[in-house]
Amino acid sequence: MQYSQTVLDHFMHPHNVGKLDNADAEATEGSPACGDQVTMFLKVNPETKVIEDIKFLSYGCASNIATASIITDLAKGKTLDEAKQITWQQAMEELGGLPPIKVHCAVLAVDTLQSAISNYEIAHGLKEVPNFGKDTIIEELKKIIYPKVGEDIINLKMVKYVGYNDGEVIIDLNMMSFDQWRDNIAEEIREHLSKYPEVKNIQINFPDS
Amino acid sequence: MNNHRIYMDNCVTTPVAPEVLEVMKPYFLEKFWFPGTFISTGEETNAAIAQFKEIIAKALNASPEEIHFTSGGTLANNIALKGLIGANANKGRHIIVSLVDYPDLLTNAAYFEKQGFEVSYLEPDSEGWISADKLKEAIRPDTILFMSTVVNHVVGTIQPMADYKKVIETADHKIFWHLDAGQAFGKMHLDVQDLGVDTLSVSAHKIHGPQGIGALFVKKGTKLSQLIHGVTRVDQLQTGGISIALIAGFAKAVEMTFSDLDANISYLRELSNYLLEKLESTIPDIELNGPRGDKRVCHNINVSISYIEGESITMMLDLNGVTVATGSACASQGLKPNYVLMAMGKNHIQSHGSMKFTLSRYNTKEEIDYTVEKLAEITSTLRERSPLYQAIHNKER
Structure with a gap:
């Protein structure tokens, strides 16, 4: 299976790429050893909990960059609770599918978004650090x-x-x-x-x- | 530059030379006969095959009866390796190969291990080079086979064949030696008399011949057990039909490459030196993988571009009309970093960011200029997106 045109468009011209100065929360997932690493930055309205700005950096392949691009589009303007509902399945659908061997890159991008949200919530007393089990x-x-x-x-x-x-x-x-x-x-x-x-x-x- | 594709992945396969295609045509349409006796069609094919064999034998300094046609390099390797092991299994159970050999050899080694043989895997140095001392140390009284690759297919390292020969010749007992010369054929002088090998494989489609045809050199008197059973049409080792047209194309490709081998080599050397110089002067934080200079084959340049990932680079170059290869796990079918680079002690980042350019006589300096220019733009775009690059860059600021 090849990459869809949507994947190629987002890969060649990704949205929301870069570093966000004075971000309210950020998270990094993946590692260079596994081939992909994504960092996401969030700017959150403290009153409405709306994600007002979001940016990402990616050391990764085309599917990773495209997924990060599309989910940052999806998350922007949403409340934290709404953004928590974004799944890698949804991201894949928006991208017009991904080759099976590349799905893990999409999962990593969504995982980074969820970690950034979780880091924000923990830092702002909206949730406890979950017990590991x-x-x-x-x-x-x-x-x-x-x-x-x-x-x-x-x-x-x-x-x-x-x-x-x-x-x-x-x-x-x-x-x-x-x-x-x-x-x-x-x-x-x-x-x-x-x-x-x-x-x-x-x-x-x-x-x- | 926009209308034609720039192809720099010639170690995988090459375009057929137009002259080769011309030579092949009549053998598809008119002279398609298999060899035979007492009838003119078969006799004509006999004569043609003898002539083609002569051309290929001459390129390797072998005698024509030592050349066997096969349907490609992989089949040649399999016929040789399984044939040598089958014929000599009663003499010993130990085989030597290296960690960086061509996959044909390594997958055969894994197969032999499953069959109960013991395999020693020689480790390369940081440039992919395997010293003859390592071979010497690995030899045991029950060693029956050493298999090796003349030129590494990833980083272009030329292995020390003359030193290996000394080790093999001075061993206490006969050790069979098989060489995969797929990447070396047409890129350096290969003389089977000097090399002293028992079997050696080459392939047509790496030198602008057609895909699907190769040859196996088997030193006179060397016994191979039969791998392919069937009716002998063209060759007794690979029974069944082998395309005469492909053999004709192979011979033409050899003739074209070897008519002035030194000129071919020096053109490729000049191009690859030019490419490396351009890459190193244009793109910061880039490092050459494998040796510099004469220890490297004339058409291979492999570099790691720090902080960015190879699949992204190759895709962007592809969208700009340039075909190259990467050692990134993301671009591999098994999601694994390149085994040659990892065995050389490179880390995951160096493997993920590795780019392999393998040139042919059809490449030009103009193509290299365009490719490096595009690669520099792509590198800078991807580094802007890379958290690894941004982390270093911000620290420096």
């Missing part, structure tokens, strides 16, 4: 896309078991050794979870290893 792990796993089909591994029922106790994470994945994406998925899980200071050890089990 099994639910946090499952939420993170929902952001991990199986590149062959472009859907997340929870939705695809590839996660058989999630356990968490005192910094120890155990995840059983239903992926066989001949699956070419197994190492990618395991690496991505580690990357997503190791950003939490609570996580001390991650054990990923497969049926045939």
Whole structure:
């Protein structure tokens, strides 16, 4: 599958690109090691909680830049609560679809927006710092896309078991050794979870290893 | 410059030379016969194939009976490697390859491992170069095969063939040596007598010949077990039909490349030096991957452009009519950074931002000027968008 014309347009001429001085909140997700890194900056009206301005920087491929461009368009002018409803599925739809192998880049862009909103809410006493637990792990796993089909591994029922106790994470994945994406998925899980200071050890089990 | 595509990915495949296409035509339309005896059509093809074989043999300083036609370089590699292992499996279970060899060799190595053979993977230095000392250290009494690639397909490093030969020749027992010369053929002098190899593969479509045809050199007296079973039409190693037209095109491409090989090499060397000089003087924070100078093949330039990602760069160049390659994970089918660069000790950022230019005799300095100009614009656009670049840039301000 090729990139759509909408993806190419947003990639070549992205909206809302740059750094926002005096941002009220910002977040960075991804890392150069996984190939993509996005930073988003928010300017929020303290009274109405409307996102008055939003900008992004991306070290990433075309789908990452295009998704960041389109979701910043979507978020601009919305309240924080409205912007929280923006999903990567919606972003993909707006872009006219993405090749399955590229869906993870869209997820990263949306994830960065959600983190920036969450950082704003925490900084302004609108929500507590969430306790890390099994639910946090499952939420993170929902952001991990199986590149062959472009859907997340929870939705695809590839996660058989999630356990968490005192910094120890155990995840059983239903992926066989001949699956070419197994190492990618395991690496991505580690990357997503190791950003939490609570996580001390991650054990990923497969049926045939 | 707007109307024609600038193609700088010639290590993958090259356009067929117009002269090659002309030579092939009658073999599709009129002289399409397979070899045969006692009838004029078959005899004519026999004579033509003998002549084509002679041309290819001469380019490698082999004798014609040592040249076998195959449907491409990958098939040549498979026929040689599986053939050598099949014929010598009773003599030992150990194989040597390097971490940066061509995928044909590495996937075969992985296959042999599954079959119960042990494989040693030699590590390159930071320029992708594998010293003969490493080969020497890896040899064991049960080593039966060393496989290597003359020119690295990613960074253009030329491996020290003469040093390998000394190591192989002075080993206590016979070690078979297979060489993939796909990237080297037509870009440097290759003499199978000097090299001392047992088998060597080359391909037509890397030198402006047609896709789907290659050749395997098998040193006289070397036994290969049969990989492809079937009726012998053109060659006993790759049984079944092989297109005579493609063989004719291959021979023409070889003739054109080797009629003045030194001039071809020096033109490519001049172009790639010019490209590197332009890149280094125009784009800040750029580094060459692989060696500089004569240790590098004449048509390859591979650089890492800091702070930006290769798929974005190649797509933007593509939209400007320029085809190049990148080692970025984002642009790969397996979402993995380039294995050659990683084995050389480069980091993810260096691999993601790597750009590979491989030139042909059809490229010009004007094309290079345009490409570097566009690349400089693209680099500056993408750096404006890059959080990595902005972080460094802001610190400096």
